[in-house]
Amino acid sequence: KELKVHFPVKKKMLQKTNTVVKAVDDISFAIRQGETLGLVGESGCGKSTTGRAVLQLFKPTSGEISFAGKRLSTLTASEMRQQRKHFQMVFQDPFSSLNPRLTVKEILDEPLKAHRLGNAGERSEKIRQIMEVCGLNHTFTDRYAHEFSGGQRQRIGIARALILRPQLVVADEPVSALDVSIQSQILNLMQDLQEEFQLTYLFISHDLGVVRHICNRVGVMYLGRMAELAPTEELYANPLHPYTRTLLSAIPVADPRLRKERIILQGDVPSAANPPRGCAFSGRCPNVMEICRESRPRMQQVTSEHHVACHLYE
Numbered sequence: 001k002e003l004k005v006h007f008p009v010k011k012k013m014l015q016k017t018n019t020v021v022k023a024v025d026d027i028s029f030a031i032r033q034g035e036t037l038g039l040v041g042e043s044g045c046g047k048s049t050t051g052r053a054v055l056q057l058f059k060p061t062s063g064e065i066s067f068a069g070k071r072l073s074t075l076t077a078s079e080m081r082q083q084r085k086h087f088q089m090v091f092q093d094p095f096s097s098l099n100p101r102l103t104v105k106e107i108l109d110e111p112l113k114a115h116r117l118g119n120a121g122e123r124s125e126k127i128r129q130i131m132e133v134c135g136l137n138h139t140f141t142d143r144y145a146h147e148f149s150g151g152q153r154q155r156i157g158i159a160r161a162l163i164l165r166p167q168l169v170v171a172d173e174p175v176s177a178l179d180v181s182i183q184s185q186i187l188n189l190m191q192d193l194q195e196e197f198q199l200t201y202l203f204i205s206h207d208l209g210v211v212r213h214i215c216n217r218v219g220v221m222y223l224g225r226m227a228e229l230a231p232t233e234e235l236y237a238n239p240l241h242p243y244t245r246t247l248l249s250a251i252p253v254a255d256p257r258l259r260k261e262r263i264i265l266q267g268d269v270p271s272a273a274n275p276p277r278g279c280a281f282s283g284r285c286p287n288v289m290e291i292c293r294e295s296r297p298r299m300q301q302v303t304s305e306h307h308v309a310c311h312l313y314e
């Protein structure tokens, strides 16, 4: 709720004031139990920062994150440790997120040890089970992560996230580093695991095709703000925000009869250190109006499930 993550940046020579990068600038949303909520946008739009803030990997500048009705900022350190195992992360790059000096067994044992879950025998059994559901052969346990292909490594990364039986998994571009032929295997695995363990996903991606395949609802971010939030089919069929329309017009479509004209934007993404005063998209928007440069559009409910932040709908 009203989440802000602002990073100070060092003063450059001759510059009088310190600047602040508004990586996430006042966004509010809820993730419903059992759903997959997508966060999409170009790199630098704040989607990864949002995911990390949700996981409490750092303290947001302001705003409130609640999990299952508990305001996380009000918890004591030991209560927080208890909560932590309920939310886990799957990282983008299975090559750098797994320690190459550890065996698969050691990688999967680490979180169990950190949370003091069971004796050696019980932990071995948990490791065996999670490897099996993640499609990893049990003969892999004593091999090192670097011996595996990208797809296998991401299965290990997913197994590591799930071994604590979390409720919420934040997946930050989980298939972006993988070959297209492997991507769908990993996405299917994630969907199967969601059903089996009743997981809730926050799925971060810049790939609108992947998001459409896996998400129930999608939030579109631009320059640290939420531009639009809607159920997936609704968003793709009836995008309201000019930025969402631009993004969707850039997806390649195989059938020429279904191709729509691609909207080409003028200008570059402005810096989050110096965002436009009114609407963050005003410098590039094909529909820009006078008011857009002056005042920041508020998120509004267009239908019960469709929200957009744009002056066109006020």
Ligand code: SF4
Pocket: 241, 242, 243, 279, 280, 281, 282, 283, 285, 286, 287, 288, 289, 292, 297, 309, 310, 311, 312
């Ligand atoms: Fe474009 Fe104005 Fe809407 Fe921003 S508020 S997206 S500038 S029409």
Ligand code: MG
Pocket: 043, 044, 047, 048
């Ligand atoms: Mg990112």
